Amino acid sequence: MNLEYFIAKRLTTSKQHKSSISKPIIKIAITAIAIGIIMMIISVATGLGLQQKIRQKVSAFNGHIIVSNFDDNQSEVSKVPVSTKQDFYPEFKSVEGVNHIQAVASKAGIIRTEKSFEGVIFKGVGNDYKWENINEYIVEGKIPNVKDQLNPEVLISQYLANRLFLKVGDKFNTFFMKEDSNEMPNLRVFTITGIYNSGFQEFDATYIIGDIRHVQRINKWKSDEVGAFEVFIDDFNKIEQKGEEVYEQTSYMLDSKTIIEKYFFIFEWLQLFDFNIIVILVIMIVVATINMVVALLVLILERTQMIGILKALGANNWTVRKIFLFNAFHIILRGLLWGNAIAIALMLIQQQFGIVKLNPENYYVSEAPVYFNWFYIILLNLGTILVSLIVLLIPSYIITKISPVKAIRFD
16 A cells, blocks of 8 residues: 555656646646535535524524514404413423523504605514524614613614614604504604614614513504414424424414424525535536546556556556545645645625625625535545545546556566
């Protein structure tokens, strides 16, 4: 084994080899391997990063599973109240993997200012609301106080604030329509304490967040009546399983829906990224292996005389083939070394500075997110090495057809 590796190293380090025709071919092969692994690592990192970031945003504003009355499942607005006197509230102990549950209620309204007006949904939240999920999206001001006495503080999106010409500290009128259209609408005057920007226009153009007691008073609900429950789980990959468990553990009068079901159009779009990643991986591996096959064939043709001498000295076909496969392995490692270094550097730069920007209207994020995972990087490298060496077994078979007598006389 050591002798074979030594001969293989000599193939790539000898002066004769460096001045031969194989030199540019080997450089091209190393470059192809490097570019291939760069494209694969970046495509996986950004593809998975985008999926995770969008999942995080959707769940931050909705939870992972929404429990509500059947009558409310097709509407963003809470119409029929749900009692908070449930076995699963305030802690969902009957389903493993649930880490939080919070009560919310929504009411449609119209914000009217001197210069503009917008239709919105007022999302009422209480003491149990998990503000940590949306803290990163607050760009100005602070979260409203919903723990003390009822107050007019609300959180509004930057999108709505710009369209309504509002800023932190401003007050605005919101009209809430009653079920009876002949009655005068309810008027509430709210004060902006904070502005958020999720980059998700479906949320930013719709929601303002404030005290749930406003919705309860407008709807004439009791203090223990809410619109729905938002359930958070530990592992998003188990959301369908946990959604079924939550459904089974709730009353027959209640229904539950995962955010995948509620926002199916978003998650169907996200699934396309898996297909795109696979296509990129396949293309890059094919390009890299084709270049390696060409490089190996050139090496074999250049070393035909050496092959003949080794065979004449008693080396069998597999021994000679291993020499060239060792050489190919060395070339692949050089390409992977450069490719990994460049790819990791680019990902770290993107993580720190967010150089690559995206249109949030199309991608729901303002910059390309990066999911940095050593397991995927190692797996991509091992997969590239394995596939390349398996494919290179085919061209190395030519060595078995080389006759020692003819090879030694080959010029």
